Amino acid sequence: MDAEPEGHILIVDDQQDNLLILADLLSGAYTVRAAADGQQALAYLDGGRRPDMVLLDVVMPGLDGFELCQRIKADPALSDIPVLFLTSLDSAADEQYGLSLGAEDFISKPFSPPVVLARVNSHLKLAQARRLLSDRNENLERLVADRTFELLAQADELVRREQEVIASQEAIITALCALAEARDNETGSHILRTQNYVRALAERLRDHPRFRHELNDESIDLMFRSAPLHDIGKVAVPDAVLHKPGKHTPQEWEIMKLHVAHGHEAIAPAEARMAERGGAFLRYAREIIHGHHEKWDGSGYPQGLAGDAIPISARLMAVADVYDALISKRVYKEAFPHQQAIDMILAERGRHFDPDVVDAVRDMAETFRAIANQYRDDAD
8 A cells, every 4th residue: 555645735836837847746755736826825725725835936926925925924823834935036135035924945946856855855844843842842852852863964965965055054943943933932033133143243253363263264154054043942941931921030040041951962962973974063053052151250051161161152142142132122121222232241341251252242333233223023
């Protein structure tokens, strides 16, 4: 007896040849349905049919892909369905806009069959992981570690076959961040802001005598792409603590602090196994996750590291994370103005933060302000 298809995929494209190519490629492993435009796709979804994934053309007459994606993500019954855009558009602005609408990834036209199969398979498994996490909060560290290794192993294999290292790794980081964002109150804009603060700081310090041995094009890029994982361990924090609308008790704060250890325990085994294959992808993710709450004077957690014992990547992330927390509104506080936040960072020079990193923040305060404005929470 033939095996049952592993997933139900809706393909939306106004070009008949694209529908035929994708249906032929995917129908052996998945149940495939096709729609010739956005209105047909809406009628299909409104009829109670719920696919496991939508492959969605961007440029279509009438209801285009961006608007259809926005409608899908706005519907609570459909919002967790992964949407992958099919597009020949290649601008960063188009990709950023598509991701801001909730899409998981882009697949470029003309199609590469191995890339299509790998992306579809990876994102279907990621969707399954998100559903498991929403249904069960037990054994989260093990689940995240296993899923991380599985996804990164798939990405590594894709890299070897298709020479798409950066695109594959960014897709995985985005998906892992989605696991944390599903349970955390912080926004996707927080992730965009903090990773851009980290990159700007690293670029500023790359020629500094204390940092130039570590900071180069490759390491800065890896720090930028790893920064969004800094709070991945929050998936293991109980809802009652993570979502408490107010100040934590001392006992709750101790539980909250464990997110650093949870994240490290999930990433470290995956990093070790990836390193065996020659990949340094997760080194900076591990450093940032485990070290971004350490303090220069040794009063931080979880290890109480001090000074240069704290990895450079974690020192940069610490400043970025605190600055963004200060300028952001939370249920327990109002947002501080930019200059007040900068002054508060400067006051922690040599205590919470590396003095040279703080000096860099002082000199590039307007860069921080520009990043905060570009990726503000209320921006399109």
